Each structure stands twice: as C-alpha cells, then as structure tokens.
Amino acid sequence: xxxxxxxxxxxxxxxxxxxxxxxxxxxxxxxxxxxxxxxxxxxxxxxxxxxxxxxxxxxxxxxxxxxxxxxxxxxxxxxxxxxxxxxxxxxxxxxxxxxxxxxxxxxxxxxxxxxxxxxxxxxxxxxxxxxxxxxxxxxxxxxxxxxxxxxxxxxxxxxxxxxxxxxxxxxxxxxxxxxxxxxxxxxxxxxxxxxxxxxxxxxxxxxxxxxxxxxxxxxxxxxxxxxxxxxxxxxxxxxxxxxxxxxxxxxxxxxxxxxxxxxxxxxxxxxxxxxxxxxxxxxxxxxxxxxxxxxxxxxxxxxxxxxxxxxxxxxxxxxxxxxxxxxxxxxxxxxxxxxxxxxxxxxxxxxxxxxxxxxxxxxxxxxxxxxxxxxxxxxxxxxxxxxxxxxxxxxxxxxxxxxxxxxxxxxxxxxxxxxxxxxxxxxxxxxxxxxxxxxxxxxxxxxxxxxxxxxxxxxxxxxxxxxxxxxxxxxxxxxxxxxxxxxxxxxxxxxxxxxxxxxxxxxxxxxxxxxxxxxxxxxxxxxxxxxxxxxxxxxxxxxxxxxxxxxxxxxxxxxxxxxxxxxxxxxxxxxxxxxxx
RNA sequence: GCGCCCUUAGCUCAGUUGGAUAGAGCACGAGACUUCUAAUCUUGAGGCCGGUGGUUCGAAUCCACCAGGGCGCACCA
Numbered sequence: 001x002x003x004x005x006x007x008x009x010x011x012x013x014x015x016x017x018x019x020x021x022x023x024x025x026x027x028x029x030x031x032x033x034x035x036x037x038x039x040x041x042x043x044x045x046x047x048x049x050x051x052x053x054x055x056x057x058x059x060x061x062x063x064x065x066x067x068x069x070x071x072x073x074x075x076x077x078x079x080x081x082x083x084x085x086x087x088x089x090x091x092x093x094x095x096x097x098x099x100x101x102x103x104x105x106x107x108x109x110x111x112x113x114x115x116x117x118x119x120x121x122x123x124x125x126x127x128x129x130x131x132x133x134x135x136x137x138x139x140x141x142x143x144x145x146x147x148x149x150x151x152x153x154x155x156x157x158x159x160x161x162x163x164x165x166x167x168x169x170x171x172x173x174x175x176x177x178x179x180x181x182x183x184x185x186x187x188x189x190x191x192x193x194x195x196x197x198x199x200x201x202x203x204x205x206x207x208x209x210x211x212x213x214x215x216x217x218x219x220x221x222x223x224x225x226x227x228x229x230x231x232x233x234x235x236x237x238x239x240x241x242x243x244x245x246x247x248x249x250x251x252x253x254x255x256x257x258x259x260x261x262x263x264x265x266x267x268x269x270x271x272x273x274x275x276x277x278x279x280x281x282x283x284x285x286x287x288x289x290x291x292x293x294x295x296x297x298x299x300x301x302x303x304x305x306x307x308x309x310x311x312x313x314x315x316x317x318x319x320x321x322x323x324x325x326x327x328x329x330x331x332x333x334x335x336x337x338x339x340x341x342x343x344x345x346x347x348x349x350x351x352x353x354x355x356x357x358x359x360x361x362x363x364x365x366x367x368x369x370x371x372x373x374x375x376x377x378x379x380x381x382x383x384x385x386x387x388x389x390x391x392x393x394x395x396x397x398x399x400x401x402x403x404x405x406x407x408x409x410x411x412x413x414x415x416x417x418x419x420x421x422x423x424x425x426x427x428x429x430x431x432x433x434x435x436x437x438x439x440x441x442x443x444x445x446x447x448x449x450x451x452x453x454x455x456x457x458x459x460x461x462x463x464x465x466x467x468x469x470x471x472x473x474x475x476x477x478x479x480x481x482x483x484x485x486x487x488x489x490x491x492x493x494x495x496x497x498x499x500x501x502x503x504x505x506x507x508x509x510x511x512x513x514x515x516x517x518x519x520x521x522x523x524x525x526x527x528x529x530x531x532x533x534x535x536x537x538x539x540x541x542x543x544x545x546x547x548x549x550x551x552x553x554x555x556x557x558x559x560x561x562x563x564x565x566x567x568x569x570x571x572x573x574x575x576x577x578x579x580x581x
Numbered sequence: 582g583c584g585c586c587c588u589u590a591g592c593u594c595a596g597u598u599g600g601a602u603a604g605a606g607c608a609c610g611a612g613a614c615u616u617c618u619a620a621u622c623u624u625g626a627g628g629c630c631g632g633u634g635g636u637u638c639g640a641a642u643c644c645a646c647c648a649g650g651g652c653g654c655a656c657c658a
Contacts, residue, residue, distance in 0.1 A: 034597070037604085047600065050638075060638070084601040085638065129658075169658050294655055298582050308656065321584060321654095328656045335658050363585045364653040388586070391651075432594070435586060437651065439593065444607090448620050451607060459620075467618085499597090506597055518595060522605080535618060542618085580620070 003103050003111065004501035006033050006044065009090075013046050016070040020063065021056050033090075035499055041083065042091035043495060049086040060086030097491060098482040100498045104560040105478040109567050112501040114156030114508070121157045122346050123149040125357035126254065126261070127164040130246040131175045132208055134253040134413040137359065140389040140438075142413075143429040143573070145357035146259045147513035148387065150571045155508030160351070161261045164342055167243045168267040169335060171205075175246065176239035178206035180226070182215025183238070187227055214245045253413050257422050258573050270341055276333050279344035279376065280326060288314045288375050294322060313340075318371035340372045343384065347373075352382040355511065357434075360390045387511055390437040392429070397443060420445040423574045427454040430517040430572055453521050454574070457565065460524035461576045463531060464562035467542045468555065477559050480552040487540055489530040490557060496526045500564050504571075513571065520568045527561050 010033040017024075017031065031048045049064035056063065064082035071080035071088060076096035083089045104111045125145020128138050146161070153159040166172075177200050184193035197204045218226075218241060226234035247264070254260070270276075283289050293307045311327035313336075326337040346354055354373070358365065366386040373384040394401040394416070417425055424445045431453055432438040444451045468474070485491070500519070507515040534541040542554040562576075569576045 034600090037597090037601080041601075045601085050600080053638075087601070089601095166658070171658055297654055302655070305655070310656065325656060330656080332656095334656070338658095360586070360652050362653085366585070388652090390586070436594085437587070441593080444593090449607095450620095453606085455620080456606095463618080503597075510598070514595090515597075518605090519597095521595095525605085531618065532622060535614095535622075538617080 003100075003107065004505065005100060005498050006035070006502045007505075009033055009044065010046075012071065012074055013048050013067075013088075016067055017048050017052060019070060020066055021052055024052060024055050027051050027055050035495070035502070036089065039492070039495075041087075042079065042081075042089040043097070044090045044092070045083075045087045046090070047087060049082070049088060053086065064088050094486065094491065095483075097494050097498070098485055101482055101494065101556050101560050102478040104497060104563055105556060108563055109570065111563060112504045112567055113154055114501075114505055116158075117156040119157050119353060120160065120351050121152055121353040121355065122160050122162055122349075122351040123152065123355045123357065124162040124164055125149075126250075126259070127166065128250060129166045129169075129171050130243045130250060131171055131206055132246060133210055133249045136392065136394065136413055136416055139257070139413050139416065139425065140392050140429050140434065141357045141359055142254065142257060142259045143426045144387065144389055144434045144513060145355075147426070147430055147516070147572050148355065148357065148511055150573060151504065151508050151513045151516060154567075154571055155504050157353075157508070160263060162346075163261040163264045165243075165247065165264055165266050165268075168271050168338065172239050172243055173235065174202070174205040175242050176235055177231075178204050179211050179214050179218070179238055179242040180234065182211045183218040183222075184215075184227065186212075186215040186219035187224065189227060192227070210249065211242075214242055217241075217245070256414060256417050257425065258575075265342070265345070267338055267342070270345055271333075271338060275341040275345055276337050279341040280337060282344065283313060283326075283340070283372075283375055286375065286378065288317065289326065290314065292323070294325070313372065313375070315368050315371040315375075318374045320367045320371040324368045324371075336368065336372075339369060340376070343369065343373055344376050347376060347380075347382055352377070352380065353385075354383070355385045355387060357387045357389065360388050363388055385511055387434055389434045393437070393439050395439050395441045395443075401442070423458075424452075424454045426572060427457070427517060427574050430514050431521075433512065433514055448580075453517065456528075457520045457524045457569070458577050459580055460527045461562055461565045461569070462578060462580045464527070464558050464565070465578045467558050468562070471543055471551070471555055474552065474555055477552060477556040480556045481549055482553045482556060484547075484550040484553040485557060487530075487533065489526075489533045489540070490554075493523075493526045493530055493557065493561065496523050497560055497564050500567070516568050516571050520565060520572075523561070523564065523568070 010031070013031060013033055014028050017028070030051050031046065033044050033046045036042055036045045046067075049060045049067055052058075052063055053060035061082060064086045068080040068082050068088045071077055071090060076093055077090055078093040079089075079091040081089055107113075123145055125148075126134070126138060126142045128134055134142070149159050149161045181193045181197050181204055184190070184196060218238065226238070280289060290312055291309055292312050293309050294312070296302070296305045308329040310325040310329055312323040313326050315324045316322060324336055325334050326340065328334055343354060356369070366388070369386070370384050373382050376382065419442060428440060428445055445454070446452070448455050450456050485494070503515060503519050507513060530540070542551070542558055544551045544554075566576045
C-alpha cells in the first residue's frame with residue numbers, strides 16, 4: 001500500500017552491491033537511492049559506489065561501472081550508467097514507470113501511507129493559556145503542529161494530538177479577577193467594579209471585550225451572590241467558569257482554522273492528582289534533585305538579585321547550561337516542575353516520542369525540557385523534539401500590519417481567517433520552514449495568480465476534477481492501457497507522483513511539514529505544464545474524442561494526480577476544491 | 582555577557598539530512614497568443630550560498646572562530 005518505489009529499488013542496489021562486494025554489509029545503511037535533481041541523469045541515482053569505495057579499497061568509478069552493468073540487467077531498468085565521481089544513474093523503462101499509476105489509483109488517498117511503525121508519538125501544540133481567544137501569534141504553531149501530526153500519522157506513527165491546558169497558574173487567577181470586574185459591571189455596579197479593580201495586585205490584566213458576555217452569564221447564574229463577597233468565596237468558582245468559557249472560545253477559533261486535537265489535558269487536574277510529586281519523586285530517586293543556590297546570570301544581574309536556596313534539578317547532567325529550580329524559595333512548585341509532570345504523564349501514557357510545537361519565545365526552554373525528559377527516561381529511550389515556530393510578520397500592501405491591540409487590527413486569529421480564509425492561512429503558514437521567520441503577505445494570500453501557492457495548487461486540482469467531470473467520471477481507469485503515455489510532460493508528472501511516498505517519509509522524519517506544501521506546489525507546476533502543452537498542441541489534450549485508449553490513459557494520469565494532491569492537501573489540512581469560482 | 586534560531590538571485594523563499602552545472606515564484610529583459618484547455622504561455626539574464634579557516638573523494642549543508650538580524654536569560658507563566 002505504501003509502495004515507496006525508491007525503497008523497493010534500493011533493495012536491488014543492495015543486492016547487486018552484495019554480489020559485487022560480498023560481506024561489506026555494514027556500509028549498506030549509508031547507501032541511498034534518490035531521485036535525480038536533473039532529468040538528464042535519469043530517474044534515480046545511487047551513491048553506492050562512492051560509499052563502498054573506501055571499505056572496498058577500490059576506485060569508486062570502477063565499482064560504479066560494474067554495479068551499473070548488474071543493475072542494467074534488472075527488468076524495469078532501461079539504462080544504468082556510471083556518472084560523475086561514482087554515481088550510478090538509473091533510467092527506468094516507461095513501462096515500469098507507467099505500472100505505478102494503477103498502484104496509485106488502487107491505493108487512492110492512502111497512497112504514500114507508511115507501514116504502521118507501532119510507535120506512539122505525542123504532538124503537543126497550541127497550548128495557549130486559556131485567558132482569551134487565540135491571536136495571530138498562536139496561528140503558526142497551531143497549523144504547523146496540526147500538519148506535522150497529520151504527516152506523522154500518514155507516515156505510519158500512532159499519533160495523539162494534544163492540547164495542554166495551563167489552567168493552574170497565576171494567569172488564570174488574573175483571568176478570574178478580570179472576569180469578576182465584568183460580572184460587577186453586568187450587575188450595574190460600576191463604581192464597585194472600579195473600586196475592586198483599583199485594589200487588585202498588579203491591576204486587572206485582561207480588559208478585552210470578550211469577557212463582557214462571561215460577566216453577564218455569571219450575573220445571570222449567580223445574581224448578587226458574589227457581589228460583595230470576599231475573593232476567597234468566589235475565586236475558584238469564577239476561575240473555573242471563566243476557564244471553561246475561554247476554552248470554548250479557543251475551540252471555536254481552532255475549529256475555524258480546522259485545527260483538531262485528540263486530547264485536552266488539564267494542568268490543574270494533573271497537579272491535583274499528584275502528578276508533580278510523582279514526577280519529582282522519579283528524579284529524586286535518581287539523585288537528580290538537591291537543595292542549592294544558583295549563581296546570578298552572567299552579564300545581566302537583576303536589580304533585586306539575592307542568593308536563595310531552592311530545590312534544583314541537575315539539568316546540567318543532561319546538557320543544559322545550569323541546573324533549574326523545580327521549587328520556588330517559598331517551597332511552591334515552579335512552572336517548570338509542572339511541565340516536567342506534564343511530560344512524565346505523557347511517558348506514563350506510553351509515549352516515548354514526544355514533540356512540542358512552541359513559539360520562538362520559548363526557545364530557551366528546549367534544553368531544560370529535553371534534559372528533564374532524558375532524566376525521567378533513565379535507561380529508557382524517550383525522546384522529546386521541540387519544533388520552534390518563529391515570528392510571523394503580517395504584510396499588507398508592502399507594509400507590516402500593526403498588531404497593536406489599540407489599533408484593533410489583526411490581533412485575533414479570527415480576523416486573519418476572516419480576511420483570507422482558513423485554507424490560505426494554513427497553506428501559506430506551511431510554505432516556510434518553521435524555524436525561520438516569515439512574512440505573511442495578505443495581498444498574495446488572496447491573489448488568484450501563481451504568486452499565491454494555495455490558488456495554484458487548488459487550481460491544479462480543480463482542473464483535474466474538471467477534466468474527469470467532462471469525461472463523465474469514468475471508472476476502471478486502473479485497468480487502462482497506459483502505453484499511450486509517452487509525452488515528456490506526462491512522464492515528468494508520473495515521476496513526480498511516485499516521489500510522494502518517499503517525501504512523506506523524509507518529511508516526517510525531519511518533522512518538516514512544509515516540505516509537503518512545496519511538493520504540492522511543484523506537482524501543481526508539473527500538471528499545469530502538461531495542461532499548457534495541450535494548449536499548444538491539441539493532440540496532447542486529455543480528452544481525445546476519436547481515441548478512447550489514449551483518453552483513458554490520460555484520464556488515469558489525471559486521476560492519479562488529483563489523488564496525490566488530495567492526499568497532500570489532507571496532510572496540510574486544506575480542503576481540495578472541485579472547481580474555481 | 583551567556584544560550585538558542587536565522588543569514589542563499591533585486592524581493593519572498595526552497596535546497597530531498599554530505600553529492601553532479603545551487604533551484605522556484607515575484608520583479609526585470611525578449612518573444613508568443615486575440616480566447617482555442619488562457620484566472621496567460623515560452624524564454625533570457627540575474628549567485629564569492631554573510632566572512633575566514635578546518636574535516637574528505639565531495640560542503641550551502643558538518644566543526645571552529647568572526648560579523649549582522651531575531652528570541653530568551655534566578656524564584657514569572
């Protein structure tokens with residue numbers, strides 16, 4: 001079902017290398033069979049001779065020449081020849097290439113799915129504090145995390161998409177206080193609200209309009225009950241209520257972006273269930289917790305610095321720069337301690353592979369969390385990958401769009417979605433490596449031209465569908481006689497299609513969903529090129545009235561193309577369109 | 582001061598984990614097309630891959646140092 005042609009033919013290479021140089025099996029791992037960058041080099045190339053040269057003590061070109069002879073005898077290989085410093089370039093027979101089309105058609109959307117790896121991976125993303133609607137800054141992580149999880153799933157991992165709800169810290173207390181002000185206002189007690197706000201330590205933090213309805217709901221539910229009551233009587237109730245409401249808002253935002261999660265894990269519940277103590281105990285048992293005092297940070301000593309004895313975790317034993325506090329000087333747990341618990345909990349749930357998708361401002365957090373995971377794993381093989389998403393600058397008419405709350409422009413994610421649509425937001429966010437800063441051009445995102453990769457890919461799919469509709473949605477294309485497919489543009493397109501499984505595997509391994517977006521863009525380009533060829537030469541058009549055999553062959557190709565585009569868009573979470581309007 | 586990320590064509594960015602002559606799109610130059618599958622197409626030019634050393638058959642990719650940009654830097658979340 002996966003049918004990665006490159007993986008299959010690599011076996012041939014390994015067999016022939018073994019025939020040629022028996023016993024040198026330890027180098028097999030570094031032998032690869034890759035698509036050629038340039039079509040004049042054929043369909044595939046292997047570095048086998050280069051890799052083998054040193055252990056075999058022979059000239060790479062000589063090995064390449066002999067390997068080429070062996071490979072050329074294989075059925076399906078039209079030509080194999082040594083090239084450059086010791087590559088072997090392989091050209092497949094057209095028949096062999098064409099045989100892949102029915103494989104795609106039979107597998108459908110599942111083409112490119114990796115074999116089940118039996119490995120559980122936890123992908124945590126968004127995890128925004130439940131204190132308000134999502135803003136643009138959350139967007140990239142949400143999209144990258146969602147697409148990465150989809151990608152890993154397609155590659156054959158058992159993926160769980162997780163949202164870690166930070167509902168235990170000071171920020172949700174601040175939320176409760178902010179909501180309380182709205183509650184008083186809803187009761188018409190504006191003076192009372194002002195008086196309360198004035199004595200909140202640090203001031204009222206969340207002044208957004210989105211809390212107004214929350215205050216109103218509370219007023220309806222509880223009436224005057226909390227109006228004059230001291231904080232301790234309402235804090236828990238209102239905090240819980242507010243967090244639930246904020247999560248509703250966030251879920252709506254995520255839904256608008258077509259981002260989904262399998263589980264929402266509550267920090268509060270984890271803490272209440274003793275998760276932190278359990279996690280720290282594991283570290284304690286390994287002698288990785290001690291009481292000590294940290295040095296002030298070099299070069300930038302805070303004004304109010306004073307040495308304090310704290311409970312510390314020996315992060316330096318696992319590659320971090322300094323040991324990290326797990327308890328504050330007053331004995332309460334640090335946020336880091338809760339995060340250790342969060343990851344320990346995931347490990348307890350059977351995930352030995354975890355991925356955190358975080359914003360760039362959490363970059364300094366990577367080392368300590370990876371250190372903690374290593375420490376928790378002990379002799380186990382748990383691994384945490386952190387995917388950092390750099391800042392996005394939103395551009396309009398060549399100018400950066402201000403994100404200030406006062407200006408009221410594009411603070412909230414919803415505004416961005418309303419402006420360009422969820423599909424465009426997702427695709428464009430995925431057109432960049434996540435660890436590089438990017439510009440999001442609003443003009444390009446809605447343009448109906450090649451500048452806009454979403455449009456370009458969608459247009460290719462719509463063209464495929466349009467052709468198939470015009471042909472009356474033929475069935476049985478997988479059994480079509482394909483020998484009529486001989487045009488260079490057609491073969492180029494097929495080569496692109498069969499590269500899909502390999503791309504899925506590589507992109508998943510690298511945790512780089514953006515590669516899928518680029519692949520689709522290139523695939524769309526190849527398809528449009530074929531379409532355009534038909535414009536100059538009517539004989540290359542897909543539907544040939546008097547030639548049912550040619551037509552069926554071409555429709556098979558078109559159908560396979562649409563399948564792969566759908567498959568790729570599915571990974572990105574973008575809906576394929578049937579027609580352009 | 583320390584750590585992490587980034588630096589590739591005029592602009593926005595890829596570069597398949599170290600491979601062959603570093604690629605796209607936009608913008609720019611030249612040509613085609615008069616709506617036929619046109620929400621255009623073909624084609625050209627454009628590069629010291631930030632710099633300097635190193636590792637090896639081979640480096641944009643790995644290592645060291647330097648320069649520039651971003652993010653973070655006791656107990657906050």
